Amino acid sequence: MKTSDRSTTSTPPKRAVLVGGGHAMLPTLQAAHHWTDAGHEVTLINPGRFLYYSGMVPEYLGGVYREPDVRIDLQALCTAAGVRFVDAPATALDAAGKRVRADAQWHAYDVAALDVGATPPGRPAAAIPTKPLHGLKALDASLRAVLHDPHVRRHLLIVGAGAAGVELSLNLSARLHRAGKASQLKLTIVDQADRVLPRFPVGASRYVKRLLLQRGVRLHLEAEVDALTPENGAVRAVLSSDAPDLVVDDVVWATGAAAPALLRDSGLPCTNDGFVHVDEHLQVDGHPSLFAAGDCAKVDGYADLARIGVHAVKQGPVLRDNIAQALHSRTDSALRKFKPYTIAPLILSTGTPHGLWIAGPLWLAATPMLRLKHYIDRSWIQSYQGPVHAPSRHDLWDARAPLPKPPFSVVKDAYTTL
Numbered sequence: 001m002k003t004s005d006r007s008t009t010s011t012p013p014k015r016a017v018l019v020g021g022g023h024a025m026l027p028t029l030q031a032a033h034h035w036t037d038a039g040h041e042v043t044l045i046n047p048g049r050f051l052y053y054s055g056m057v058p059e060y061l062g063g064v065y066r067e068p069d070v071r072i073d074l075q076a077l078c079t080a081a082g083v084r085f086v087d088a089p090a091t092a093l094d095a096a097g098k099r100v101r102a103d104a105q106w107h108a109y110d111v112a113a114l115d116v117g118a119t120p121p122g123r124p125a126a127a128i129p130t131k132p133l134h135g136l137k138a139l140d141a142s143l144r145a146v147l148h149d150p151h152v153r154r155h156l157l158i159v160g161a162g163a164a165g166v167e168l169s170l171n172l173s174a175r176l177h178r179a180g181k182a183s184q185l186k187l188t189i190v191d192q193a194d195r196v197l198p199r200f201p202v203g204a205s206r207y208v209k210r211l212l213l214q215r216g217v218r219l220h221l222e223a224e225v226d227a228l229t230p231e232n233g234a235v236r237a238v239l240s241s242d243a244p245d246l247v248v249d250d251v252v253w254a255t256g257a258a259a260p261a262l263l264r265d266s267g268l269p270c271t272n273d274g275f276v277h278v279d280e281h282l283q284v285d286g287h288p289s290l291f292a293a294g295d296c297a298k299v300d301g302y303a304d305l306a307r308i309g310v311h312a313v314k315q316g317p318v319l320r321d322n323i324a325q326a327l328h329s330r331t332d333s334a335l336r337k338f339k340p341y342t343i344a345p346l347i348l349s350t351g352t353p354h355g356l357w358i359a360g361p362l363w364l365a366a367t368p369m370l371r372l373k374h375y376i377d378r379s380w381i382q383s384y385q386g387p388v389h390a391p392s393r394h395d396l397w398d399a400r401a402p403l404p405k406p407p408f409s410v411v412k413d414a415y416t417t418l
Ligand SMILES: Cc1cc2nc3c(=O)[nH]c(=O)nc-3n(C[C@H](O)[C@H](O)[C@H](O)COP(=O)(O)OP(=O)(O)OC[C@H]3O[C@@H](n4cnc5c(N)ncnc54)[C@H](O)[C@@H]3O)c2cc1C
Pocket: 019, 020, 021, 022, 023, 024, 025, 045, 046, 047, 048, 050, 051, 054, 055, 056, 057, 058, 088, 089, 090, 091, 115, 116, 117, 118, 130, 131, 132, 133, 164, 165, 167, 168, 260, 262, 293, 294, 295, 296, 307, 308, 309, 310, 311, 312, 415, 416, 417, 418
């Protein structure tokens, strides 16, 4: 039996405050009904009702999925579990006083957990952030205009040619090509590295570059965006290289992961770059009743762990079980330890029937990889939102055809990685 399933009637009621409804928090939200049934008070603080699933958002922008397919209704999960939902960001955390500030109030806790994600570093206010993922919905209006009005011309700049920037570019460019609208949306990528996907095998990088160039995507490599300034309703991007400035309509900032200011501003023990230090139980150093998981946390002993959803998802059940133990006032020896996957392969969708699978130095572009990605993504999200709703609109990849019931023990916590 899972620790979260055990009855808690023998312990006095406690208050758990969950800060951030990210990928790592989902198992906790799903288990919370055990605690509220037993009289504990559980609160989720999160700005916005929906969590967008990173594995599927690029294909949502690529027209493969509809919006309801790629998001999880946090408020509905809270309602089902008897959890109070505060639709606001946490603005301060007082670990000594055991309270979190949100919506102009302090929320006292006996046990708390942080899963507030990260933000792309160096983002100017004029750029759309890739994290949190719901920010990308800001592209909807431009896309709709291009797809539905033959007179509209837009220029989109994506800053960052890592996995997120590349996967977004591949999906957007493919969608425009399929719709015969490629000439209406100019797409430019800027990155300081000398190749796209700089952290991945050179062969995969060349493969992706070829696809992007075939679709007319412009690449400015070994260049940085120094500034974004407004210009007649558009945005001027000043580049650090000799390249001339770009005047664009939208800018997406996909530069990786920086720590949210909340962590350091709240006086929590943080790394030099501002991520909160946790031990292998996901307990914040020096604060046994405070846990943290996902992109915002740095786990002791795993300094090089990438900030990707696959690790956040793997931390989810550990976080859930350890919160359950803390609600029971059990000792540290009862806590579960997080151990990351040794190799976390990734599958990128490319806007073609071929998924790009990458594991360490190995890579492969093949149709079965895309089908595997769709299967894993959809099985995972279904466990939090019910079946993906509509039948496929793109038979080509059979992306949304009905799935057989997933073997949950295998796929429930599985995930594709960036
Ligand atoms: C385009 C794109 C595609 C990606 N694809 C993949 C992929 O295929 N595989 C993979 O492994 N990784 C992928 N990633 C990375 C992945 O998205 C992140 O690693 C993952 O989302 C981290 O999850 P998390 O649990 O840390 O928090 P998140 O899922 O980022 O959620 C954080 C939550 O905290 C909330 N929040 C923020 N601030 C506050 C606050 N002050 N108070 C309360 N709540 C707050 C946010 O609203 C959000 O709901 C992708 C990233 C991008 C940008």
